[in-house]
Amino acid sequence: MQAIYEIILAALMGGALCTVAQLLIDLTSLTPARILVLYVSLGVLVYAVGLYDLLLPIFGMGISIPLIGFGAAIGRGVRETIISEGAIGILSGGLSAAAAGVTLALIMGLLSALIFKPRSKRM
Amino acid sequence: MEANEKKRLIKKHSPHTRVLKNAVMSFIFGSIICGSGQIIFRLLQSYIGDARASATLVTLIFIFIGSALTGFGVFDRIARHAGAGTLVPVTGFSNAVTSEAMDSESEGTVLGVGSKIFTVAGPVILFGVASGVVYGIIFFAARLIAQML
Amino acid sequence: MNRIIKLKRTVSFCSVAAVGGYEERRGPLGERFDFCDMTDTFGQDTFERAEGEMGKLALNTALTKANLSHNELSLLVAGDLQNQCVGTSLGLSGFGVPFLGVYGACSTCTEALLVLSAMMEAHADMRYGAAVTTSHNSAAERQFRTPIEYGGQRAPSAQWTSTAGGAFILGRDEREPRITELMVGRIVDGGTTDGSNMGGAMSFAAADTIISYFRESGASITDFDAIVTGDLGAVGSDILRELLSRELPGSERLHTDCGLMLYDMKNSDVHSGASGCGTSAATLAAHFIPEMREKKYRRILFLSTGALMSPQSLLQKQNIAGIAPLIRIECSQ
Numbered sequence: 001m002q003a004i005y006e007i008i009l010a011a012l013m014g015g016a017l018c019t020v021a022q023l024l025i026d027l028t029s030l031t032p033a034r035i036l037v038l039y040v041s042l043g044v045l046v047y048a049v050g051l052y053d054l055l056l057p058i059f060g061m062g063i064s065i066p067l068i069g070f071g072a073a074i075g076r077g078v079r080e081t082i083i084s085e086g087a088i089g090i091l092s093g094g095l096s097a098a099a100a101g102v103t104l105a106l107i108m109g110l111l112s113a114l115i116f117k118p119r120s121k122r123m
Numbered sequence: 124m125e126a127n128e129k130k131r132l133i134k135k136h137s138p139h140t141r142v143l144k145n146a147v148m149s150f151i152f153g154s155i156i157c158g159s160g161q162i163i164f165r166l167l168q169s170y171i172g173d174a175r176a177s178a179t180l181v182t183l184i185f186i187f188i189g190s191a192l193t194g195f196g197v198f199d200r201i202a203r204h205a206g207a208g209t210l211v212p213v214t215g216f217s218n219a220v221t222s223e224a225m226d227s228e229s230e231g232t233v234l235g236v237g238s239k240i241f242t243v244a245g246p247v248i249l250f251g252v253a254s255g256v257v258y259g260i261i262f263f264a265a266r267l268i269a270q271m272l
Numbered sequence: 273m274n275r276i277i278k279l280k281r282t283v284s285f286c287s288v289a290a291v292g293g294y295e296e297r298r299g300p301l302g303e304r305f306d307f308c309d310m311t312d313t314f315g316q317d318t319f320e321r322a323e324g325e326m327g328k329l330a331l332n333t334a335l336t337k338a339n340l341s342h343n344e345l346s347l348l349v350a351g352d353l354q355n356q357c358v359g360t361s362l363g364l365s366g367f368g369v370p371f372l373g374v375y376g377a378c379s380t381c382t383e384a385l386l387v388l389s390a391m392m393e394a395h396a397d398m399r400y401g402a403a404v405t406t407s408h409n410s411a412a413e414r415q416f417r418t419p420i421e422y423g424g425q426r427a428p429s430a431q432w433t434s435t436a437g438g439a440f441i442l443g444r445d446e447r448e449p450r451i452t453e454l455m456v457g458r459i460v461d462g463g464t465t466d467g468s469n470m471g472g473a474m475s476f477a478a479a480d481t482i483i484s485y486f487r488e489s490g491a492s493i494t495d496f497d498a499i500v501t502g503d504l505g506a507v508g509s510d511i512l513r514e515l516l517s518r519e520l521p522g523s524e525r526l527h528t529d530c531g532l533m534l535y536d537m538k539n540s541d542v543h544s545g546a547s548g549c550g551t552s553a554a555t556l557a558a559h560f561i562p563e564m565r566e567k568k569y570r571r572i573l574f575l576s577t578g579a580l581m582s583p584q585s586l587l588q589k590q591n592i593a594g595i596a597p598l599i600r601i602e603c604s605q
Contacts, residue, residue, distance in 0.1 A: 007161045014157020015150035022149035022207035044254035061160035065212045078259040094255030108190035109224035113236045116194040118420035120312035120410040123541040129463025133472035136510040138428040202423025226419035229318040
């Protein structure tokens, strides 16, 4: 029962975050690329004020898979590295926390470019 | 003709974006992705144990799926209906990276793919890192002050 | 000064050819194309080269239909949508014909026919010339918008860049129909920075040209069977008809738009219609010229419409400008 409850909460949160983005795209002049940037920065902010660690146990992947989670990972990396290594963490914490995701995305991009060719669009 | 009159005419004759339909579709796709992510997360966690590592793995799995669907030419067909439902989860980030890379392969692997791959990834990484640095400076300063007091 | 150039010499359509891709074949004009490549690649490894190949194919088809060799062409006027017009210049490099590359965004088809006609008017010994125009959906998406496999949504006012091309051989023969008048368009501010609403931005230029033409020529709207615009799509056509009904009552009923003819507007996900300079070129070659030869139209005004902008100008929030050159095409009887 607990598991189903968790899954529903994750789905609701993920869906809600996507809908807010969709409304921003449709009702304001924000472009999709700006939405991605906005959500990443928002993720850092949400982590910085301590909200992310409150929401994560409740909504799980619903808040972690959207790019908010990517931003929060950067925020957490900065915070934890500052605590363990001092001021250098301001510079080194963010990228090292995001390293796995960024590296996988880039490597997948490179491999896809070598393997696949773009196909012309269909209506 | 005055600029305002032109704006008025364009507005009058342009069809409206189907805001409600788009909102519903983005919600459906967003919840499917995050709900299934939660299922994968639970499976991984029962196997690995560590919650943080499992969460990272889930993110990586969706980056992989987004990229693979882009490579096989399926992602854009889904995203046409899903809108922000596939954009906001990491699948959107990985689609942007992969589609730019595939597109620019004809201009060379080094300068084509090497530079264009960052067209959308660049801003996301840059402003993510920049926000992190701003937060880091504030957090570090606050800690310093707290230690002095 | 009267802006209308009346041709004293004969400039007639000797032959025309239309080529297209997969979506164009499925459209209402599909069967009237001379050739459609269902892969959209035209046997090339990049879409940019495919566009060049499309122009080459269209010109070769038109030459064959006119029973001419490329050596008999005195001039080639052509353009496309790629940076520096390179699709055309590389695709047509093998013909060895004196070449003028023209760029008028989606107005290129009329612009090329206009320049070629004016040259043939000026030089009596120029017997044959060719005008070629192409656009390729995938090359244009890459150039102006997003990568091909990028998962985005198109706005309802957005148009679909056609993968299409047209080639026209103009000559001195007493063949029908003929080009009899030319009018160069003015650059008209489109009133919007929205790259997804080019039809709306171009409609004001089309209205400017049509209204100026009737004012300066003194012609009556009843002289014409159709006023054909290039690729205004649904939004631009609606605006143009409203403007025409204000300034030239009755003329709005003569208006048709190539952008509304190329695809099935009801049953396909085309949004506001077709765009791209191949749209008006292919529609003229596959529909209007054949219909004029069958005497279904006697006299038309043909004006392709162009949205003048670049990816940079859009990012810098500059207004899109419109342009609409005009040619008058008619049968003598």
